[in-house]
Amino acid sequence: MGSAAAHRGDTPQAVRHDRANHLWLERIVRSQRDGLSCLPFHLGLDERSYAELIRTHFPELAGQTSASLGSLAHECSELREDLLEMRRDEWEELRVLLLDGRRGDDPEELWMASIVAAACLGGDHLWRDLGLESRETLRVLLMHNFPRLAERNVKNMRWKKFFYKQLCEQDGGYVCRSPSCEQCPSHHDCFGAEI
Numbered sequence: 001m002g003s004a005a006a007h008r009g010d011t012p013q014a015v016r017h018d019r020a021n022h023l024w025l026e027r028i029v030r031s032q033r034d035g036l037s038c039l040p041f042h043l044g045l046d047e048r049s050y051a052e053l054i055r056t057h058f059p060e061l062a063g064q065t066s067a068s069l070g071s072l073a074h075e076c077s078e079l080r081e082d083l084l085e086m087r088r089d090e091w092e093e094l095r096v097l098l099l100d101g102r103r104g105d106d107p108e109e110l111w112m113a114s115i116v117a118a119a120c121l122g123g124d125h126l127w128r129d130l131g132l133e134s135r136e137t138l139r140v141l142l143m144h145n146f147p148r149l150a151e152r153n154v155k156n157m158r159w160k161k162f163f164y165k166q167l168c169e170q171d172g173g174y175v176c177r178s179p180s181c182e183q184c185p186s187h188h189d190c191f192g193a194e195i
């Protein structure tokens, strides 16, 4: 689906420090360590990208491993890595969707796309699965990194629903049964408040 191959294997080169992303990443890493997100230890990144992210933003965490957080946190992270692996194709489609809408002037958008795509595989609202403070924080993060995608969510749809709808529409297989969102019995699932 889409242009997956165009982005597969991308890694940030000559990473520039972005203060906004630094603050969001700080929160995402902290929440993961505190068990407050759905992300695995590596946040959905491959080992090399994860190491680069830590080296760039949080060098004080360079020696930290999943195992060093304790056996429960380690087991939890391993399980999440396994689940991510099982849904790797879906993760890749979401990641490519995000990257197709990226701002395009910051290599850290690649990291953020991988992390957001991994969080989309969790079972809660996206902002919670990322470990962010609020849906508004997520909106600003998405507008900052992927404006050409986020701007298309003009009806303030729930973000996961919005992303999957884009994928289905791209694929020509979108299965909304209702002629319009306003008449749809699933309206609350797609547009309801995320609390």
Ligand code: SF4
Binding pocket: 165, 176, 177, 178, 179, 180, 181, 182, 184, 185, 186, 187, 188, 190
């Ligand atoms: S509200 Fe109904 S019609 Fe609209 S996107 Fe959701 S499922 Fe589809």
